[in-house]
Amino acid sequence: MRKSLIVFVAMFTALAAFAPAAAGGGMADVTQEEPTCEFPFEGEDATGETVTVEEEPDSVVALQPSDAQVMHEIGAEEKLDGMPVGEYTDYLGADEELDITEDDGVTPVTEEVIDRDPDVVLAANALEGDDLIDQLRDAGLDVYVFPTEDSLDGVAENVRLTGEIVGECDGAEDALEEFEERLETIEATVEDEEQPLAYYEMGDGFTAGEGTFQDELITTAGVDNLGAEAGIEGWAEISEEVVVEEDPEWIIYGESWGDEPPVSEAVMGTTAYQNEQFVAVNDQFMSQPGPLVVEAIEEIVAEVHPEAYAEAVDETEDETDDADEADADDTAADDANEPADDAEDDSIPGFGVPAVVAALVAVLAVLARRR
Incomplete structure (x- = not known):
């Protein structure tokens, strides 16, 4: 079960890799133009398809957890006629009747989506190139595939786009304003703080290195990412010898693992473990490229830089x-x-x-x- 969770996180965020933040807690500019709701909506999506939505949608299907998260955050959840329902979206409190996925709670079932006959289908970039998209379009559905995020600004842009596509611009504008304000508070926190070294333990010795979604979140929170410092790119296993040698001051891990990080006995000898300097973050906020990523960053900042x-x-x-x-x-x-x-x-x-x-x-x- 744990191995499958790790694989899911890597799969789900592989196409949403963020560019590494600059040293010193560099922040992305998330200032966005105000969303404008005008129909028909017309825009080119990540697949190069020009998607036209003639009228404000009454029925929307979100194919991925992050799509559903954005819909909830902009106040458009009542328009959802389908979304993943399971461990990756439990925090949204969605009704089981909305579920369009297989038992894994993340893989959309083509027939389930088609049967709901939505006005528009939202697809996170993790599904770009998937046969599912072509199948849905062949069935006559309008599917908008979001571009790959390469910064926190990319997350904000997807919030704006979602608001325009589904006709919830006021909600999108409010969500963007809160997103930016919270990131500004984080920036003010870390700008004059030293950056301790942190090890992000995903389980079974996996960690996130340079060019990953999690590396961006970790460095934005004002800590150095051991995975990136050790030369790891993407998601990979890291030897316990390297972790011990680097001797991190903090260990970050998903809260679903419990009260202590799932590290090896050798890693228990590090400064971080000996001093019980752990940060348990929400697994979903740490892995889903939606506006709630800011909560994962805040969890790290509040533990590592509490006074600031x-x-x-x-x-x-x-x-x-x-x-x-x-x-x-x-x-x-x-x-x-x-x-x-x-x-x-x-x-x-x-x-x-x-x-x-x-x-x-x-x-x-x-x-x-x-x-």
């Missing part, structure tokens, strides 16, 4: 509070300058009951947008 992260979070919250207060004051001032509809009801010139109510509504709206 707490300070950065406090500063971000203070700035948000100040911005909310300023917005509320501006709204109240604008309302105060509007002429009253009925002078007799305006007991305080320029700021009657309607203006007070409008100001309160504005404040509540601002607070409601905060997560």
